[in-house]
Amino acid sequence: MQIYLDNAATTKMSKAAIQSMLPYMDEIYGNPSSLHSAGQKANEALNGARQRIANLLGCEAREITFTSGGSEADNQAIISAARLGEKKGKKHIISTAFEHHAVLHTLKRLEKEGFEITLLDVHENGIVLPEQVAEAIRPDTCLVTVMYANNEIGTIQPIKKIGEICREKGVIFHTDAVQAAGHLHIDVKEQNIDMLSLSAHKFHGPKGIGVLYVKKGIPLTTLIEGGAQERGKRAGTENIPAIMGMTAAFEEACKHIDENTKKLSALRNMLISGLSEIPHSILNGDAENRLPGNVNFCFEGIEGESLLLLLDDEGICASSGSACTSGSLDPSHVLLAIGRVHDIAHGSLRLSLSEENTQEEIEYTINAVKEVVAYLRSISPIWRDLVNGKKEFIIK
């Protein structure tokens, strides 16, 4: 038995996505840049997919660039806005302290080049306020980049309002919507978004493919030089099978957003109330304003890695935060950003659900987590000190 509760790290591909890829690995394998009919068939599929993605985002096909995933889309969006700003002498960028590393590390690189980066506080509930963005914008601000939903604690940011503020002040607004796409409503026009990143493998599409939406009129900087694919902004033969799989998965996910939200949030709330019964535990991130499938807890007196390994023995695939930081001993920058101290941040658990999870799986998981936490505490010297009153509990 395996209970997969790590859908924020990646998802299983949907049957529709797999089916839609097969013809493009078999009969229709031409290079879309080739002039012969085999190439033109692939090119038609590519154009069709671009239009279908545009329809789902509420934009035009020419505003869609296919990338190798969310990381590349984030890099290209930020670098492009920075290069544009630089030309006008604007070298200030605003973001938040709990962005994905694809954003934060790109900003670090720009900082080394002389850009000034303001990272906004996200408060204990994991939500940045639009007023903070308004206050932080300066005459030399060239970009605001704030994620739509956080990948560790699932909190949803007021991006429409932030976009509105940026538009009023003439600053480009980018949002990393990798966790939101296919799970939350997106309409780039209505939400005042200038640039948006998404990645197929977070909504039951294939890995290694994503989208960068860029509002027309904003020139992109090329990260990969070569052929003239993607209007010369992203060289390399297009990954047609992956693009077709992503498009099918995105259409399917968007079509079922309402029913999936209903189902997932019911399971999520059940999981949250079950795990809240564990003494000295705390939910990370706002209880309501979070992704329908995200649960993230800290348990005092234990270590997240041991919790994960023992849950794996029980058949449960979970995460202590982001897959990208696991393997390092540093606590999650997201949990530190919402004010969890090191000791507490180390004892974290992220459970991220998909539509395939069942109520039985959630009940089993609640019991398993309760048992494993109790066991780890029973052998933890820190827990003994806490219980004996030698140390004070941080989570009451």
Ligand SMILES: *Cc1c(COP(=O)(O)O)cnc(C)c1O
């Ligand atoms: C997964 C993720 C990314 C990276 O996407 P890849 O397609 O894996 O490169 C970026 N941002 C967020 C919020 C993510 O969850």
